[in-house]
Amino acid sequence: MKISIKTRIGKDDPEEFARLLDIYNQYPVEELIIHPRVQKDFYKNQPNLGAFHDAVEESKIPLCYNGDIFTPESYEEMKREFPQVDTFMLGRGILMNPALLDLIRMREKQM
Numbered sequence: 001m002k003i004s005i006k007t008r009i010g011k012d013d014p015e016e017f018a019r020l021l022d023i024y025n026q027y028p029v030e031e032l033i034i035h036p037r038v039q040k041d042f043y044k045n046q047p048n049l050g051a052f053h054d055a056v057e058e059s060k061i062p063l064c065y066n067g068d069i070f071t072p073e074s075y076e077e078m079k080r081e082f083p084q085v086d087t088f089m090l091g092r093g094i095l096m097n098p099a100l101l102d103l104i105r106m107r108e109k110q111m
């Protein structure tokens with residue numbers, strides 16, 4: 001059975017993430033989906049892109065980026081920021097605009 005894990009970068013402090021990633025890296029996980037905020041952020045602050053960059057360097061597991069993709073532009077920004085990543089999860093963006101995936105795909109076809 002294939003298992004994916006969805007994670008934030010810690011409970012209280014982004015410093016927790018290195019240890020969490022060490023643990024995830026020990027298992028044959030199919031995909032690691034990271035929303036780079038800590039739990040206590042709820043949805044405050046910006047996603048911690050530095051922590052996601054660290055994960056790109058250190059993860060043995062294929063990564064999926066998740067967090068604050070609300071427009072085609074913000075999706076393209078994350079694609080540029082993380083060219084090694086080809087999987088993205090969208091949450092609230094889809095709830096706010098169910099056509100968001102179509103908009104993203106249309107722009108990708110134009111490029």
Ligand SMILES: Cc1cc2nc3c(=O)[nH]c(=O)nc-3n(C[C@H](O)[C@H](O)[C@H](O)COP(=O)(O)O)c2cc1C
Pocket residue numbers: 006035066067068069089090091092093
């Ligand atoms: C209504 C709602 C329900 C959610 N339920 C879950 C859930 O059951 N499990 C989970 O891991 N994340 C859940 N999330 C968090 C999202 O999967 C996602 O990680 C978070 O919203 C950040 O992505 P976004 O900025 O694209 O919304 C939920 C988010 C929303 C808005």
